[in-house]
Amino acid sequence: MLAKIIDGKAIAAEINAETAEMVKVLTAKGKLPGLAVVLVGEDPASQVYVKNKIKACAAVGIRSEMYHLPAESSTEEVLALIAKLNADPAVDGILVQSPPPPQVDEAKVILAIDPDKDVDCFSERNVGRLLIGQQKGFMPCTPWGVMELLRRSGNDPKGKHAVVIGRSNIVGKPMAALLLQKAAGANATVTVVHSGTPDIRRFTRDADILVAAIGKPNFVSGDMVKPGAVVIDVGINRVVDPATGKGRLCGDVNFAEAAEVASAITPVPGGVGPMTIAGLMRNAAVAGEMHLK
Numbered sequence: 243m244l245a246k247i248i249d250g251k252a253i254a255a256e257i258n259a260e261t262a263e264m265v266k267v268l269t270a271k272g273k274l275p276g277l278a279v280v281l282v283g284e285d286p287a288s289q290v291y292v293k294n295k296i297k298a299c300a301a302v303g304i305r306s307e308m309y310h311l312p313a314e315s316s317t318e319e320v321l322a323l324i325a326k327l328n329a330d331p332a333v334d335g336i337l338v339q340s341p342p343p344p345q346v347d348e349a350k351v352i353l354a355i356d357p358d359k360d361v362d363c364f365s366e367r368n369v370g371r372l373l374i375g376q377q378k379g380f381m382p383c384t385p386w387g388v389m390e391l392l393r394r395s396g397n398d399p400k401g402k403h404a405v406v407i408g409r410s411n412i413v414g415k416p417m418a419a420l421l422l423q424k425a426a427g428a429n430a431t432v433t434v435v436h437s438g439t440p441d442i443r444r445f446t447r448d449a450d451i452l453v454a455a456i457g458k459p460n461f462v463s464g465d466m467v468k469p470g471a472v473v474i475d476v477g478i479n480r481v482v483d484p485a486t487g488k489g490r491l492c493g494d495v496n497f498a499e500a501a502e503v504a505s506a507i508t509p510v511p512g513g514v515g516p517m518t519i520a521g522l523m524r525n526a527a528v529a530g531e532m533h534l535k
């Protein structure tokens with residue numbers, strides 16, 4: 243194996259220690275940051291993510307509240323809860339775990355969250371601010387985590403060709419916006435490829451930084467990676483290992499193949515995953531700061 247492993251767990255721990263310090267200062271000023279986590283339904287993966295988010299809050303000193311609504315909840319029922327949380331001064335941040343069940347209008351729910359409590363950075367206002375280059379305030383958790391992985395592993399995107407695979411609102415689009423930022427730690431030339439792109443390999447082969455966020459296990463093979471590239475794997479896919487018959491986690495990148503070609507690579511698990519939560523904790527602390535009177 244050629245590539246250096248970028249240890250997301252260690253880097254996330256570093257960031258969480260910084261966030262805990264921020265929370266300590268806020269708490270001393272009388273503002274204990276509070277995060278409300280809303281889960282609708284019984285999706286097993288979402289249940290794990292939400293549990294990890296609640297645990298992370300406790301670890302950095304953020305107060306958390308968990309709301310678990312039944313799978314058959316209507317959009318109006320979710321909106322009623324959001325209205326209550328918007329009005330509660332002890333709640334600084336609100337997160338609705340995505341995706342909710344299909345009968346819930348997620349776009350409507352996201353729009354209902356007070357933009358000053360939008361710790362996912364999903365609202366029109368916060369996405370707009372991101373696109374016009376705002377450096378402060380809420381950052382999209384996973385893309386921000388990727389930028390911190392690059393920065394703290396000594397891989398400056400400046401002047402590099404970054405290729406993002408995937409165009410979701412949660413990862414692909416905000417990821418491209420952050421890499422493109424005219425700012426220290428960014429300044430990349432950015433290409434976004436997606437399911438409508440013929441010959442994705444043509445672009446990925448030219449990527450100095452390759453970010454895979456498409457949700458397809460082992461999509462990126464070794465021959466799609468430019469020798470010496472930095473490969474960031476955002477994918478978290480559950481697959482059954484044919485050797486053991488057991489479920490395991492697998493990224494969007496064929497790790498064994500890509501690690502032979504890349505100069506640095508993130509593992510799954512232990513790469514981007516812990517960084518998403520670190521980003522969320524940071525945003526919750528920022529929310530507390532915003533509501534400091």
Ligand code: GUN
Nearest residue numbers: 337338339340341362383
């Ligand atoms: N589902 C997958 N990633 C995320 C995230 O970052 N935030 C929320 N709310 N739901 C998600």
